[in-house]
Amino acid sequence: MGPIDMSVQLGPLRLKNPVLVASGTFGYGLEHDDLCDAAALGGVCTKGLSLEPREGNPPPRICETPAGMLNAIGLANVGVEAFCRDKLPVLRARGVTVVANVFATSVDDFARLAARLDREPGVAALELNISCPNVAHGGLEFGRDPAAAARVTAAVRAATRLPLWVKMSPEAGDLGAVARACEQAGADALSAINTIRGMAIDVDSWRPMLANRTGGLSGPAIRPLAVRIVWELGRAVRIPIVGIGGVASGRDAVELMLAGASAVQVGTASFVEPTAPARVLAELGAYCHKGGLAPRELVGKVR
Numbered sequence: 001m002g003p004i005d006m007s008v009q010l011g012p013l014r015l016k017n018p019v020l021v022a023s024g025t026f027g028y029g030l031e032h033d034d035l036c037d038a039a040a041l042g043g044v045c046t047k048g049l050s051l052e053p054r055e056g057n058p059p060p061r062i063c064e065t066p067a068g069m070l071n072a073i074g075l076a077n078v079g080v081e082a083f084c085r086d087k088l089p090v091l092r093a094r095g096v097t098v099v100a101n102v103f104a105t106s107v108d109d110f111a112r113l114a115a116r117l118d119r120e121p122g123v124a125a126l127e128l129n130i131s132c133p134n135v136a137h138g139g140l141e142f143g144r145d146p147a148a149a150a151r152v153t154a155a156v157r158a159a160t161r162l163p164l165w166v167k168m169s170p171e172a173g174d175l176g177a178v179a180r181a182c183e184q185a186g187a188d189a190l191s192a193i194n195t196i197r198g199m200a201i202d203v204d205s206w207r208p209m210l211a212n213r214t215g216g217l218s219g220p221a222i223r224p225l226a227v228r229i230v231w232e233l234g235r236a237v238r239i240p241i242v243g244i245g246g247v248a249s250g251r252d253a254v255e256l257m258l259a260g261a262s263a264v265q266v267g268t269a270s271f272v273e274p275t276a277p278a279r280v281l282a283e284l285g286a287y288c289h290k291g292g293l294a295p296r297e298l299v300g301k302v303r
């Protein structure tokens with residue numbers, strides 16, 4: 001048997017394989033250099049970029065939970081200008097497929113970010129974070145409401161020709177309606193899911209574990225939620241879905257793909273094991289080789 005064709009097509013964008021790293025869990029794609037070759041992956045979703053640099057929330061901002069973690073980073077990042085000046089040229093030179101994850105508190109600022117990144121060679125796609133649970137403005141207020149989600153998507157669509165992914169929140173009441181609104185407004189793909197809000201309390205001090213009190217839950221704890229949501233989204237829209245949530249092995253990736261994901265992102269697993277994305281890719285390749293099929297043949301095939 002010859003080598004398996006690992007490539008997948010996500011609307012207008014072809015990825016060399018279906019395993020990416022999730023935004024906020026792999027820095028800007030350069031920090032894990034010596035441990036994990038980012039260029040060998042399907043792509044790197046950058047830490048969420050905003051127009052201006054952001055400090056994020058005060059510490060403590062992360063804590064471990066059963067089968068996962070809580071984070072309330074609050075979208076700390078270097079800002080889009082520093083990213084374009086200092087990080088993107090290095091990523092481009094290394095051949096990394098860069099998905100720029102962006103965040104703004106207004107529709108206009110989302111469009112400005114998109115227009116700014118549109119001018120930069122080396123950005124393969126944009127991922128709109130309209131689903132961050134850890135900021136006071138601009139997060140869930142867009143991701144929960146179909147009309148607001150459509151406004152952001154349409155404004156960004158008008159500002160760039162880059163492939164456009166919109167990241168879904170598990171906390172949107174009618175997620176199917178949000179997803180369809182984004183599809184109609186010009187999204188090329190949906191990524192699902194962002195974290196879901198949780199809370200942990202230190203029973204000795206009686207204080208919340210996070211300074212922000214609540215944080216986004218991620219890791220294996222949310223994988224069944226991600227599988228269910230990806231499966232539901234697959235019935236709600238025709239555009240491809242990028243599955244995210246607790247992927248820590250090739251079999252986890254297969255599960256999300258059977259549910260309907262055309263590609264997957266590895267997030268929290270990288271905190272436990274920085275080489276996890278490369279291992280997930282190798283395990284997915286071995287699974288496909290054994291079954292004599294390409295990863296794209298798994299998509300949505302749950303019986």
Ligand SMILES: Cc1cc2nc3c(=O)[nH]c(=O)nc-3n(C[C@H](O)[C@H](O)[C@H](O)COP(=O)(O)O)c2cc1C
Nearest residue numbers: 022023024048071129193194218219245246267268
């Ligand atoms: C520490 C941390 C920071 C994150 N930052 C972002 C971010 O900036 N933008 C975003 O869209 N998602 C962010 N996420 C969400 C992840 O990209 C992903 O959707 C989520 O963690 C679920 O995947 P996982 O269970 O594999 O971690 C962050 C997650 C973690 C744990």
